[in-house]
Amino acid sequence: MIEILNASELARAKEAGALVANILQTVKSRSTVGTNLLEINQWTKEMIAEAGGVSCYVDYEPPFGRGPFGAYICTSVNDAVLHGLPHDYSLADGDLLSLDLAVSQRGIVADSAISFIVGESKPAESVAMIDATERALTAGIAAARPGARIGDISAAIGSVLSAAGYPINTEFGGHGVGSTMHQDPHVANTGRPGRGYVLRPGLLLALEPWVMADTAELAVDADGWTLRSATGCRTAHSEHTIAITDDGAEILTLRQET
Known part of the structure; x- marks a missing residue:
């Protein structure tokens, strides 16, 4: 299903995007050395409830998971990259933490992810990997405009990731959003320009470049959810929800860094 949102729905999408970003x-500001992933999940649960939002994860039960997910945010540490199920783990100095969050606000969903390093240690390879996903996300957003195609976005993302030397997995990527969290079209993190669905104003897309340092292969944890690099290397993940407008793409999950 591909949804094209009207003006009223787009206004609600902006509300959802602002909530997710906040x-x-x-x-991120609370996540320090010693913070437990279960604390992060509880904070997220409380903030969603206070805002009158609805979690897209807690009851999420797709065919590839061992569901329902049962948590309110994905917390992926170091070699974990996607669908990290919060568990009893306290963050250490230098950990690379990826947070992925999707919330529905008044019936419209926004989805976003960030990666950052906890504490004072800043391993250069981890910093470079995070930077590559953020630059790829910026390139993908720049390619998203009315009349462009999904392949144009994928090619823009993939060119940045490939130039940075990272293998690219195409099993999981960006996607449409709207009244539900995961919709068509699929937006792979590499592709050929000029191919795929033609972008139209009112379309919402969640673009999410993610990479693993030295592999494109994933391994699944015993929890049935957490996806890790098959080699144990570090990973990074960046995501924004955007709305296609008459003038290009508007980022709905843009954060004010502190």
Whole structure:
């Protein structure tokens, strides 16, 4: 299903985007050495409830998971990159933490992810990997405009990731959003320009470049959810929800860094 949102729905999408951005920034500011992933999940649960939002994750039960997910945010540490199920783990100095959050606000969903390093240690390779996903996300957003195609976005993302030397997995990528969290079209993190669905004003897309340092292969944890690099290397993940407008793309989950 591909939804094209009207003006009223787009206004609600902006509300959802602002909520997601605020929660992620708040959780990032609170995540220090010693913070437990279960604390992050509880903070997120409370902030969603206070805002009158609805979690897209807690009851999420797709065919590839061992569901329902049962938590309110994805917390992926170091070699974990996607669908990290919060568990009893306290963050250490130098950990690379990826947070992925999707919330529905008044019936419309926004989805975003950030990666950052906890504490004072800043391993250069981890910093470079995070930077590559953020630059790829910026390139993908720049390619998203009315009349462009999904392949144009994928090619823009993939060119940045490839130039940075990272293998690219195409099993999981960006996607449409709207009244539900995951919709068509799929937006792979590499592709050929000029191919795929033609972008129209009112379309919402969640673009999410993610990479693993030295592999494109994933391994699944015993929890049935957490996806890790098959080699144990570090990973990074960046995501924004955007709205296609008459003038290009508007980022709905843009954060005010503190």
